[in-house]
Amino acid sequence: MFVGLFAVDFLIVGIAATKLKYPLLDIKEVLRKVTLIIPLGLLFSLISAGIVYYFKMTASSILLFLSLIAIILIITSGLRTQSNISKIENPKEYAEKHLKRIIYMLVIFCIVSYIGMEVPPFSVIPLWFGLCIPFIMLLPGYLLLNILNPYKDAIRLGERLGISIFASLVFTSIIGLIIVQIEHMLNMRHVSLVLVVITLIILLPLYYIKVKEKNTHELFNDYRINRLFTLITVVAIIAVLASAALVTSGNWSENSPSALFQGNTTFKVSGIHNTPDEKGYYNFTNGEVLNLTMSIVNNEHRDMEYTVKVEVTNETNNVTLQEEKVKVKNNGRKNIKTNITMTSGKKDIKFTLYDSNNQPYKIRHLYVNVNENNTYTESGEQT
Secondary structure (H helix, E strand, O other): OHHHHHHHHHHHHHHHHHHHHOOOOOHHHHHOOHHHHHHHHHHHHHHHHHHHHHOOOOOOHHHHHHHHHHHHHHHHHHHHHHHHHHHHHOHHHHHHHHHHHHHHHHHHHHHHHHHHHHOOOHHHOOOHHHHOHHHHHOHHHHHHHHHHOOEOOOOOHHHHHHHHHHHHHHHHHHHHHHHHHHHOOOOHHHHHHHHHHHHHHHHHHHHHHHHHHOOHHHEOOOHHHHHHHHHHHHHHHHHHHHHHHHHHOOOOOOOOHHHHHOOEEEEEEEOOOOOOOOOOOEEEOOOOEEEEEEEEEEEOOOOEEEEEEEEEEOOOOEEEEEEEEEEEOOOOEEEEEEEEEOOOEEEEEEEEEEOOOOOEEEEEEEEEEEOOOOOEOOOOOEO
């Protein structure tokens, strides 16, 4: 059964890819191009097999990836066939529709990119590493330039691309600086999400308005750029669908090479301004109040419920100063304040973050040395 289904997928992919290359040929003429159908079918089969091998999936998963590729190729070839027929029959109308179609294609790309970056299970594998590149390197600057100067004869293709790349990098830098001021760290994933939203909500509508206002024959409309946009949209759709298939199939685990895609939680304790001694102990005076902030950043690709516990351990006893459950949304941050009044003696103040299964996940230690006796915690308990 596997061999039979693979042969069917192999032929469908090869035929669909051939039809995409020659959109004006009918199905009989396409079937005669066996020398093209077989290599194209083999190419996409090898790509599917490579993905399955890399992620250590079952052999039957090849059929899943081939089917996804076949669906995308069939849809794309159908659209291209209609587009080429319109181009021959009505060139003026085709130019207008084609320009608007590219805008719609970019809208789809923005939506797919946002889903791949933000919506589980697609976002479990951080596809934003690849999805963000067009937004960082080209799209915002390209659309902005075409809004300000849309005429095809005003700027040559090479110059337009150079300006677009430069403007996109400047745009990304500005967004990055704003993110740093808000989050106090540079999170390129958040920068990418902002670029996606700005492109989708602001730049594409403005570009569409500009296209409607002008004569399409006067506007910049290069088929090579349009093919590039179509290609990255198709690749993005395949990648996002494949990521969901990979995660939901259960083949994505800590033991696979994709473990580097696993989520993580950042757990930091800040507010300590002293310098430790040569043994790693921080020196405090009796009764001194230490105001600390525990910061949790959830990058687990799903909403999490943590438990935070603050304990003080010395030679004689172990006292829990604070324990609470904390819910943090995916890619969210939670800051928890804690005040500790120093007591005499050497001790270990332990900050433990437990995961949703109540297992210790992250542990931070603060070794302190406090002189004098009989001081109390904020709650009044003697430590």
